Amino acid sequence: MAQPQADTAVELPHHPSPRAAGCPFDPPPALRSLPSDQPLSRVRIWDGSSPWLVTRYEQLRRLLGDPRVSADATLPGYPHRTPATKASDETRRTFLTMDDPDHARLRRMVTAPFAVRKMEALRPAVQRIVDDLIDAMLAGPKPVDLVQEFALPVPSLVICELLGVPYADHDFFQRNTKVVVDRTSTPEQVLDCLGTLTDYLEELLSEKAARPADDLLSVLATEPVATGEMTRRRAAETGVLLLGAGHETTANMIALGTLALLLNPDQLALLRDAENPGTAAGAVEELLRYLTIAHSGRRRVALEDIELDGQTIRAGEGLIFANDIANRDPEAFAGDADRLDLTRDSRRHVAFGFGVHQCLGQPLARVELQVVYGTLYSRIPTLALATDVDRLEFKHQGLVYGVHELPVTW
Amino acid sequence: MRVEVDQPRCVASGQCVLLAPEVFDQDDDGIVELLESDPEPRHHDDVRESAAVCPAAAIRLTER
Numbered sequence A: 001m002a003q004p005q006a007d008t009a010v011e012l013p014h015h016p017s018p019r020a021a022g023c024p025f026d027p028p029p030a031l032r033s034l035p036s037d038q039p040l041s042r043v044r045i046w047d048g049s050s051p052w053l054v055t056r057y058e059q060l061r062r063l064l065g066d067p068r069v070s071a072d073a074t075l076p077g078y079p080h081r082t083p084a085t086k087a088s089d090e091t092r093r094t095f096l097t098m099d100d101p102d103h104a105r106l107r108r109m110v111t112a113p114f115a116v117r118k119m120e121a122l123r124p125a126v127q128r129i130v131d132d133l134i135d136a137m138l139a140g141p142k143p144v145d146l147v148q149e150f151a152l153p154v155p156s157l158v159i160c161e162l163l164g165v166p167y168a169d170h171d172f173f174q175r176n177t178k179v180v181v182d183r184t185s186t187p188e189q190v191l192d193c194l195g196t197l198t199d200y201l202e203e204l205l206s207e208k209a210a211r212p213a214d215d216l217l218s219v220l221a222t223e224p225v226a227t228g229e230m231t232r233r234r235a236a237e238t239g240v241l242l243l244g245a246g247h248e249t250t251a252n253m254i255a256l257g258t259l260a261l262l263l264n265p266d267q268l269a270l271l272r273d274a275e276n277p278g279t280a281a282g283a284v285e286e287l288l289r290y291l292t293i294a295h296s297g298r299r300r301v302a303l304e305d306i307e308l309d310g311q312t313i314r315a316g317e318g319l320i321f322a323n324d325i326a327n328r329d330p331e332a333f334a335g336d337a338d339r340l341d342l343t344r345d346s347r348r349h350v351a352f353g354f355g356v357h358q359c360l361g362q363p364l365a366r367v368e369l370q371v372v373y374g375t376l377y378s379r380i381p382t383l384a385l386a387t388d389v390d391r392l393e394f395k396h397q398g399l400v401y402g403v404h405e406l407p408v409t410w
Numbered sequence B: 001m002r003v004e005v006d007q008p009r010c011v012a013s014g015q016c017v018l019l020a021p022e023v024f025d026q027d028d029d030g031i032v033e034l035l036e037s038d039p040e041p042r043h044h045d046d047v048r049e050s051a052a053v054c055p056a057a058a059i060r061l062t063e064r
Helices: A057-064 A083-091 A102-108 A116-139 A146-151 A153-163 A167-180 A187-210 A216-222 A232-262 A265-272 A278-291 A362-379 B015-019 B041-053
Strands: A040-042 A052-054 A298-302 A306-308 A311-313 A318-321 A407-409 B002-005 B024-026 B032-034 B059-062
Touching: A052 A057, A057 A298, A057 A306, A057 A318, A083 A187, A116 A146, A116 A153, A116 A362, A116 B015, A146 A153, A146 A232, A153 A167, A153 A216, A153 A232, A153 A362, A167 A187, A167 A232, A187 A216, A187 A232, A216 A232, A232 A265, A232 A278, A232 A362, A265 A278, A265 A362, A278 A362, A362 B015, B002 B032, B015 B024, B015 B041, B041 B059
Parallel strands: A052 A318
Antiparallel strands: A040 A052, A298 A318, A306 A311, B002 B059, B024 B032
């Protein structure tokens, strides 16, 4: 059978598509209901092109682990998320948009601080940060916006500590990151903010080279940059990536996760009343699966023709991997995959992606979220939404999904 | 069960260390190190889960 071609005569569902009204946690219905008799479907994206959308869990894992599928955003056919990410991906190269062996070489320069044992050593510091912020919230007026008072400061304080960025500059880097992850930002706005952030990180790298401390920027400044293995500009661009990804994603998981729990009080009770310390760890995996906040899909391009369950992906064709839809695949997760069930075994979720580009910061995210989910609701057992859920504004236009503000009281 | 790891493939996601710390560890760069190539049966389920979640297919199992 002939495959649908990349012409405009065919009416294709648009990616991204809107979520259903009243279902803020469920992926877009137009993309979930694509024909299930074939593993892949075409979608239309902003530039008029029609890449493949991969929505099934098994096929997503298979293709994201396939070396014939490239993450190189400079290749023709790569399905860029927005005009702005196209502009930035084509001028700024981080390991995120490279294939091995370059990807592996550059990524390994920054993996050391994220090792599990180092993350465990960080847990008491994360616990202190979380406890202090809760103390401050309880001592102040209510209601509060949980995003500003808690969800953003927790991961920002932690990533600042890890990288060696002064937390005093958080208004500056949070403001710039917000523009970068907004799908409606123009290429000029995004490149301007990325340039500003890179200049800032480059300046910090110079300071670290002169006075190294026990942090990742010091390691970069005194090792690969000092030996010439990496330019200072490239190290600064990597720093921008880690700083942005290190606070924006976790902040959205904390706020959106709290909303999901407040709307599912039976599940919230499981966490609040848990005596087994492992409860929070399992809950984190289920919330990662259920919410899949990195909802704009991993982007790739085929290097060769690939046969997949009777369909052919041609060399040069773009691929979008819908982790959010794959994480609701009923064949991959037991029971009702559309239900938030903290007792479910969700460890095989793909919220962090899959393949060699899987999220570098996942051990950090796990520790932060375990501490937050394991502490917030037991310390503030009467935590409640201080507004109508219908009045909340969701980040539909964000590259990362979440809620702009979350007014809460207790 | 026989376990092998392919260090050049490893991307330091650390999930194997979380699941089966008696069998897997990480070096200073976060890269997988195999502690036990012939794990006791009580660890087999965790080792299978480690291989299943490994994003880079760096863990190979031979069941026997």
